Amino acid sequence: MPRWLWITLAVATLALFWVAGRSPGGVAVPVQGATLGCPPMASPSGLAEPLQVPVEDAPVLALEGHTLRPLAGFAIQARVLGREDYRFDRNAGLSPTDLALGWQRMADPAIYKQLDISQGGRWYRYRWGTDGPPLPLQEIIRSSANMHLVPANDAVARAIDRVREDQTVRLKGWLVEIHGDDGWQWRSSLTREDSGDGACELIYVCEFESW
Numbered sequence: 001m002p003r004w005l006w007i008t009l010a011v012a013t014l015a016l017f018w019v020a021g022r023s024p025g026g027v028a029v030p031v032q033g034a035t036l037g038c039p040p041m042a043s044p045s046g047l048a049e050p051l052q053v054p055v056e057d058a059p060v061l062a063l064e065g066h067t068l069r070p071l072a073g074f075a076i077q078a079r080v081l082g083r084e085d086y087r088f089d090r091n092a093g094l095s096p097t098d099l100a101l102g103w104q105r106m107a108d109p110a111i112y113k114q115l116d117i118s119q120g121g122r123w124y125r126y127r128w129g130t131d132g133p134p135l136p137l138q139e140i141i142r143s144s145a146n147m148h149l150v151p152a153n154d155a156v157a158r159a160i161d162r163v164r165e166d167q168t169v170r171l172k173g174w175l176v177e178i179h180g181d182d183g184w185q186w187r188s189s190l191t192r193e194d195s196g197d198g199a200c201e202l203i204y205v206c207e208f209e210s211w
Contacts, residue, residue, distance in 0.1 A: 036061045036152070036174070038206040039073030044170040049103050049143070050076040050192060058174065061204075065181050066094065068150075070174040071188060074203055077170045079107035080163060080210070081144060084119035091122070091186060094178060095148040095202070097160050100124040101169070105135055106143040109166065119146065122200065141195045148186075150176070152206040163210040172207040 041053050051074070058070035078101035086092040100119055105111050114134040116127040124146030133140060151157035152173065163169055177187040188202035 036068070036070070036204065036206070038172050039070075039075075039174060041073045041075060041172070044075035044077045044172055044207075047075060047077045047103075050074065050078075052175070052190070055174075063094070063178075067179045068176050068204060069179075070176055070204070072175045072190060073173075074175045074201070075170075075172040076101065076103065077168065078103040079109075079112070080165050080167045080169055081106070081112055082117050082119050082124065082165055083163065086122070089122070090184065091148070094186075095150045096157075097149050098122060098124070098146055098200075099149060099160075099163065099169070100144065100146050102144040104143040106140060107168075111135060112144075115140075122146070122148065124200070142192050145189075145192060145199070145201055147201040147203055148188075149208075150178075150202065150204045151208075152204055156205050156208045159208040159210065160205070167210045169208065169210045171203065171205050171209075173203045173205040176202055176204045178202070 036059060039053065039055075039058070042051060044051070053073040055070050055072055058073075060070075061068040080099055081102045082100040084098045084100075086096055086098070098119060100117060102112055111134045114128065118125050124144075126140065126144075128134070135143075149160055149171075151160055175188040175190060177185065179185045186202055187198075189199050
């Protein structure tokens with residue numbers, strides 16, 4: 001086969017993978033008719049900081065090869081500090097997108113633009129220059145986080161796919177833990193005070209908007 005044809009096929013294959021990763025095909029589809037609606041809590045509109053409420057009789061959701069258990073109701077209005085899409089890791093079929101979000105003073109571009117913000121490997125990282133951080137480190141930790149988003153349906157998946165850095169988002173859903181039939185597990189943080197491994201929120205998102 002001519003070399004140019006090999007190159008063409010390779011490019012086409014990569015393009016198909018890219019489209020698959022960008023499409024809302026990663027929706028965590030319930031099986032056996034199970035549903036999990038939004039938690040009965042206030043709208044995220046105008047929230048100054050994330051709202052978290054205890055779970056009361058929330059159903060466990062059976063997904064294809066996984067079980068999803070709500071840990072708390074969750075709502076937030078925040079600024080998008082960064083986004084990272086995942087296609088090939090173990091988690092991508094459930095959560096194809098991570099958003100790094102900031103609230104309170106970390107929602108102010110004059111503040112967070114002083115940080116070098118990056119994402120990768122399901123982590124959110126920030127660095128500062130010789131002048132030091134624009135806020136006390138504990139304030140940065142308390143008012144920003146990396147959030148793994150599990151879209152509840154195609155409409156939510158499409159809305160997440162449209163969001164871009166520096167936009168404002170509102171979302172509502174559940175902080176969850178997910179267990180795979182193969183023994184794999186993934187659990188959300190339940191506090192905004194932590195950092196490092198295990199500090200990210202894992203959110204089953206049932207409402208989402210951005211502007």
